Amino acid sequence: MNKTLLLIKHEFIGTVRRKAFIILTLAFPLIALLGILAGQVLPGMIKTTTTVEKVGYVDQVGLFNQTTAENNIHLILYSTEDAAKTALEQKDISEYFVIPANYIKTGSIQRYTLTTEIAPGSAVQSAISDFLLNNLLQGNSPDIIARAKNPVNISSTTLTAGGTPASNQGGFTAIILPYIFCILLLLAIFTSSGYLLQGLGEEKENRVMEILLSSISPRQLLAGKVLGLGAAGLVQIVVWLISANFLLRMASASWGSVLGSLQITPEFLILGIVYFILGYLLMAILMAGVGSISPTAREGQQMSVIFIMPVIIPIYFITLILENSDSVAVRILTFIPLTAPITVMVRSGISVIPIWELAVSIGILILSVWGLFVLTTKLFRTYLLMYGKRPDLREIVRSFRES
Amino acid sequence: MFSVEVNHILKTYGKRAAVNDVSFNVNQGEIFGLIGPNGAGKTTTIRMMMDIIKPDSGDIKIMGEKLNDNSKNKIGYLPEERGLYKKMTVMDTIIYFASLKGIDAPLARQRGEELLKRADLLPHRNKRIEELSRGMSQIIQVIITVIHEPDLIILDEPFSGLDPVNTQLLKDLIRDLKKKGKTIIMSTHLMNDIEELCDRLLMINKGRAVLYGSLAEVKSNYRNNAVLVEAAGELGNIEGVTAQTPHNGAVELKLDAKTTPQMLLERLVKKGIVVNRFELSTPSLTEIFIKVVGDEHE
The missing domain is CATH 3.30.70 (Alpha-Beta Plaits)
Structure with missing residues (x-):
């Protein structure tokens, strides 16, 4: 068998047998499953209160006397504030509010309660709001009153240049999938490239490196490691995607309105796979480079943060990307190899990325993967056998030039 | 044809020349000693022969050609810095490293068992490397070095860290390999090992070759x-x-x-x-x- 293939097999089997890998791979479907089950069980467990709550009010405008009972909240009119206060103190009512004489002008009312709370409960708030509206719109038909309470239900359609509805309609559901995907992508990339870094560090520490290099070339070693661990990462992603498919179907029963409309379009899937592979290769090769120049696995992990930060940056600016998905700044993030995978996946959820931008982004990624592969092979040759000492930047640059 | 031809190799680290214009040939079927004090450049020379490090100038031919995938399979190399995957079992380790030398698993298992038996280590074959003593894992490394029956065997300080019993075991193995017509290059700073085993030698000091020839020649020159x-x-x-x-x-x-x-x-x-x-x-x-x-x- 080809030596690179042997190495791929060795690394792949070594990784998928790791306990940490198995736990991480299974954890996501399990956590999601728990969430779904909770969604089905919890609503039955939460009791809706059926006790009637009494809320007092003082009307200084003299307009509010209609529909005082709203669901379980009954409104009781008091003629003066003092009377309402006494009733509250005697716990006849749980709270009261005052509609001041200038309410029509200002819209503000004053509410008094005995309990400390962050904000008024939503049931009370909507009861008060409905009560005020009902009274303000006295004489109008119930339909109009109902419409006034809920005046708009926007449903928007994105049209293409030709006037037909676009395939990507955006919105919350369009964003949730790229977001989840980005998280999984980052996890898969970081775990497998992390294993690579750790593996290299261990091989340096336990001195296997020299035996390996006496049987295979640095190029074969790098390719075998990157591809073997990449295959393991791909398995992880595939397990997640397949289980996501099942889970989504299960979930539509309980979380139907949100998740039921989620769709994985072929375009999204292809982009996802392309950017996973390229993003992973880039990260893995960078990690291999870091691993080759760091004396121990631990030091390598510390150094690797320099490259991990840029990959995560687009997640921090996710709202910026969502709101200005065609701006110059976002385009630049699309073209920078380290930020491209996440930026593109987030953008693809919200808008259609021009083909030329994708072409440039993918092109730059492929070129950087290749360039880094060549450079890292040279680093491997020079530094894999250098134990106990980390070369400084000048030495590294010199070794590139020499080899 | 020489087994190894080294022509004017030079390797500098910064300003220091680790190996400075060293040339030598190794005949087929001989035991060749590479001697010199610590830090003389022995390991660097060996690493260049194994194509692990590239010389700044000069060239090296192994079995008549530049080292390639095919000739790498015909070399067994025991590095000075020794170590194995701690979590792997003895047999898995042997099979994996043999596979990197182009030996399939059944053959590697069979030869591995023979060699383990010879070293009295057969009962340990399913243990993890981390459970073995230092000397034992060093013997496992020697087994890995010869498992693919290489024509050329390079041993960098093979006896360091071995107890007398294992040292004798390794010396017997080296003599056996010579009998089978294998070429052996060993580096050491222990002169006794050279006098006992080697046909010819090269002495390096501070990166330069200072003595080169058969044991008898060298001795007579210094008579x-x-x-x-x-x-x-x-x-x-x-x-x-x-x-x-x-x-x-x-x-x-x-x-x-x-x-x-x-x-x-x-x-x-x-x-x-x-x-x-x-x-x-x-x-x-x-x-x-x-x-x-x-x-x-x-």
């Missing part, structure tokens, strides 16, 4: 024109002898430039001295080593 004589009775004054020093029950006679050992023998016979032993005094490799390295220091 100090002296003779060891064991005789009954006092020798007294003899013409042409500049000094007499006792040496393991015999006497070492230093000769002046005009006198040959043959002439000395005639004079001893003429004087009626009964000679029990008469041999040319050759310095041990250790003495040569100290002399050469000492000279370099000056």
Whole structure:
């Protein structure tokens, strides 16, 4: 068998047998499953209160006397504030509010309660709001009153240049999938490239490196490691995607309105796979480079943060990307190899990325993967056998030039 | 055809030349010793032969060609820095490293078992490397080095860290390999190992080759024109002898430039001295080593 293939097999089997890998791979479907089950069980467990709550009010405008009972909240009119206060103190009512004489002008009312709370409960708030509206719109038909309470239900359609509805309609559901995907992508990339870094560090520490290099070339070693661990990462992603498919179907029963409309379009899937592979290769090769120049696995992990930060940056600016998905700044993030995978996946959820931008982004990624592969092979040759000492930047640059 | 040809290799780290214009050839089927003090450049030379490091200049041919995938499979290499995957079992380790040398699993298992048996390690075959003692895992590494029955075996400081029993085991193995026609290159700073095992040698000091040739040649070049004589009775004054020093029950006679050992023998016979032993005094490799390295220091 080809030596690179042997190495791929060795690394792949070594990784998928790791306990940490198995736990991480299974954890996501399990956590999601728990969430779904909770969604089905919890609503039955939460009791809706059926006790009637009494809320007092003082009307200084003299307009509010209609529909005082709203669901379980009954409104009781008091003629003066003092009377309402006494009733509250005697716990006849749980709270009261005052509609001041200038309410029509200002819209503000004053509410008094005995309990400390962050904000008024939503049931009370909507009861008060409905009560005020009902009274303000006295004489109008119930339909109009109902419409006034809920005046708009926007449903928007994105049209293409030709006037037909676009395939990507955006919105919350369009964003949730790229977001989840980005998280999984980052996890898969970081775990497998992390294993690579750790593996290299261990091989340096336990001195296997020299035996390996006496049987295979640095190029074969790098390719075998990157591809073997990449295959393991791909398995992880595939397990997640397949289980996501099942889970989504299960979930539509309980979380139907949100998740039921989620769709994985072929375009999204292809982009996802392309950017996973390229993003992973880039990260893995960078990690291999870091691993080759760091004396121990631990030091390598510390150094690797320099490259991990840029990959995560687009997640921090996710709202910026969502709101200005065609701006110059976002385009630049699309073209920078380290930020491209996440930026593109987030953008693809919200808008259609021009083909030329994708072409440039993918092109730059492929070129950087290749360039880094060549450079890292040279680093491997020079530094894999250098134990106990980390070369400084000048030495590294010199070794590139020499080899 | 030489097994290894090294031509004027040079390797510098920063300003320091680790290996400076070193050339040597290794014949097929011989045991070749690479000797020198610590830090002399032995390991760097070996790493360049294994194509792990590239020389700045000069070239190296292994079995007549530049090292390639195919010839790598015909070399067994035991590095000085030794280690194995701690979590792997002995047999898995042997099979994996054998596979990197192009040996399939069943054959590797069969040969592995034979070699383990020979080293009395067969009962340990399913243990993890981390459960073994240092000496044991070193023997496992030796097994890995020869599992693919390579034509050329390179051993970097093979005896360091081994107890006397394992040292003997390894020496027997090296002699066996030689009998099978394998070429062996071993580096060491222990001169005794070289005197015991090697046919030819190269001595490096501070990156430069200082001695090169067969063991006998090197010794004769460093012969100090002296003779060891064991005789009954006092020798007294003899013409042409500049000094007499006792040496393991015999006497070492230093000769002046005009006198040959043959002439000395005639004079001893003429004087009626009964000679029990008469041999040319050759310095041990250790003495040569100290002399050469000492000279370099000056």
